[in-house]
Amino acid sequence: MPIYEFRCKACDRTFETLVRNSREQVVCKHCGSSELQKMISAHAIGNGTPDTACGSPPCSPAPACGGGGCPAGFS
Structure with missing residues (x-):
């Protein structure tokens, strides 16, 4: 159920x-x-930093809105 x-x-x-x-x-x-x-709303992402979507390489540069986001295990 999205907000x-x-x-x-x-x-x-x-x-x-x-x-609902x-x-x-x-x-x-x-x-x-x-x-x-x-x-259009930006999604809140875990423990990210301003430079990458999740804070750890090899993530895409922020913001990663709908662009595939982080690989498995980095979110």
């Missing part, structure tokens, strides 16, 4: 919410509007 970040087109505020399934209706926590824009 998504949304921006409300009605009140222009952003918020995060847990979305794709059919679930999400509404703004602040004004109740359903006119939302799903935002």
Whole structure:
């Protein structure tokens, strides 16, 4: 169950919410509007450093958003 970040087109505020399934209706926590824009969010990665995604070579340079990330055993 992923947590998504949304921006409300009605009140222009952003918020995060847990979305249990794709059919679930999400509404703004602040004004109740359903006119939302799903935002692109960066993933939190374990014990990384600013230079690499996981902090250990041979990881790709940060940020590794959707680019394959770290090899097995480095996350």
